[in-house]
Amino acid sequence: MPATVVVGTQWGDEGKGKFTDLLAKEMSMVVRYQGGHNAGHTIVIDGEKFAIQLIPSGVFYDHITPVIGNGVVVDPFVLLKEMDSLSQRGIDVSRLKLSGNAHLILPYHQELDALHERHLGKAKLGTTKRGIGPAYADKAMRVGIRVQDMLDETIFREKLHATLSHTNKVLTKVFNRLPLDADEIADKVLSECLDQLKPHIADSVNLVHDALDAGQHVLFEGAQATFLDLDHGTYPFVTSSNPIAGGVCAGAGIGPKEITRVVGIAKAYVTRVGAGPFPSELFDGDHDGDRMVDIGKEFGTNTGRRRRPGWFDAVMMRHAVRINGLTELAITKLDVLDTFDTVKMCVAYEIDGKRVEKLPYHQSELHRATPIYEEFPGWNTDQTAATEPDHLHPQAQAYLRALEAQVGVPITLASTGPGRNQFIHWES
Ligand code: IMP
Numbered sequence: 001m002p003a004t005v006v007v008g009t010q011w012g013d014e015g016k017g018k019f020t021d022l023l024a025k026e027m028s029m030v031v032r033y034q035g036g037h038n039a040g041h042t043i044v045i046d047g048e049k050f051a052i053q054l055i056p057s058g059v060f061y062d063h064i065t066p067v068i069g070n071g072v073v074v075d076p077f078v079l080l081k082e083m084d085s086l087s088q089r090g091i092d093v094s095r096l097k098l099s100g101n102a103h104l105i106l107p108y109h110q111e112l113d114a115l116h117e118r119h120l121g122k123a124k125l126g127t128t129k130r131g132i133g134p135a136y137a138d139k140a141m142r143v144g145i146r147v148q149d150m151l152d153e154t155i156f157r158e159k160l161h162a163t164l165s166h167t168n169k170v171l172t173k174v175f176n177r178l179p180l181d182a183d184e185i186a187d188k189v190l191s192e193c194l195d196q197l198k199p200h201i202a203d204s205v206n207l208v209h210d211a212l213d214a215g216q217h218v219l220f221e222g223a224q225a226t227f228l229d230l231d232h233g234t235y236p237f238v239t240s241s242n243p244i245a246g247g248v249c250a251g252a253g254i255g256p257k258e259i260t261r262v263v264g265i266a267k268a269y270v271t272r273v274g275a276g277p278f279p280s281e282l283f284d285g286d287h288d289g290d291r292m293v294d295i296g297k298e299f300g301t302n303t304g305r306r307r308r309p310g311w312f313d314a315v316m317m318r319h320a321v322r323i324n325g326l327t328e329l330a331i332t333k334l335d336v337l338d339t340f341d342t343v344k345m346c347v348a349y350e351i352d353g354k355r356v357e358k359l360p361y362h363q364s365e366l367h368r369a370t371p372i373y374e375e376f377p378g379w380n381t382d383q384t385a386a387t388e389p390d391h392l393h394p395q396a397q398a399y400l401r402a403l404e405a406q407v408g409v410p411i412t413l414a415s416t417g418p419g420r421n422q423f424i425h426w427e428s
Contacts, residue, residue, distance in 0.1 A: 002217045002260045005245045008225025009264040009320035011272035013300075013307060015332035015415060016265045017041025020057040020221045022413070022423065023263070028216035029065045030058025031208060032223065033251030034241035036073040036105055036135070037082075038128040039223035040301030044418045051301050052086070054079050056221050059091060065211070067204050070101035071241065071251020073135040074147060076193040078105075083196075098197060099204035100148035106160075106189070108167050108180055109134040115175045125237055126274025128303055136240035138163060147201055150194050157186045205253035212258060220248045220259075226320040234363065237276025245324040263412070264326040266317060268334045268399075271298050271307035279369040280310040280346040288340065296336040311344040311373065314406035319359040321409050330413040331403070334396065335422075340378040343399055346371035347406055376402065384417040389426050392416075400426060 008014045021043050037053035058064035083093045109131030117124045138144035143163040149156045160182040168179035224243040227233045245262045272278050282289025292309035349356045349369035379393035386392050415423045
């Protein structure tokens, strides 16, 4: 019966994978509900680093059924590669379930993603170029191709021909590219992917409900984050799905009343990749920002891009609490701040001479917002061995308490290093 959602509360890369993995011990099922291989979750097990993009983090536990829900967009070649690479490293992927209703990312989606970005020039969004936006656009246009379509060759070919009759016009007439051959794509997908994926294709909605009905604990694992949400993020600098907790209902097929716990994951500071407003940003060359990037190794798991750093933003976090109905927060990468003399937290914005404590709905105001900081003395102590709240330096404790007070929900976990065991159960 209990359903827990793990959701990113900033602009992604908060370390959701680690906490999903941590909570997974109590779970029977871990379900991805949106996004695709634009996500990159890193999990360190016994010093060995695993980077996964599509397969839910629960795959690392033998007692868990990992499920890719209907709201995910799936590149079948990427999924197979990821399955193979995990298998080669001794991880059993045989329990993986893939929703028949999930939409496929096919080669033209990736091509269109790159072409759209190039077309936008300086106004580009900075997408991961994985074809996410074009695949969701096809889904909304009702010309998308679903995983289940692969199971009927005639339908699969018909749908590919239908969608490419339009997409090829865009490729050739708008972008001056060569048209793609529907049968060639169909041949490749069916011959290289179908046999291996078939045993995993499932009715994910009923699987999830059967687990909940049986009293099993199900974890819904968000990718990307609240401020990359298509509806609630800093549009258009967002992804094309709904990472917020509400996205679980559509992306996995459950009603809101099933959700009993919503854990927001937040870094002790903030990072963002790609373009878009970021009030507490520390620009290139800023000493503190450069140190966050260096110490926190803030480069994309997938794309290798340098992430934009900034101080923790409590204004955005208060909004994230509301949008997601957060019941608690887990703070990651606290240890990255271990050597800072002063730690700052943005508690409000100044916009046109006024103090503002709520996120302005008008994005132009967000672009003009300057952060109002509260400053905390740094703890200048290595926190990476802390496993109990009172192992933390009093100033680190004070920072967490101030953060809780600003945000209005309890912190329950704080991570003090990348390892699976480097965290504390925090009680304020
Ligand atoms: P897309 O999801 O590839 O379309 O990219 C849209 C925006 O979301 C870009 O700014 C990306 O950098 C950002 N984005 C997508 N996935 C992630 C992620 O997993 N972490 C952080 N940012 C992401």
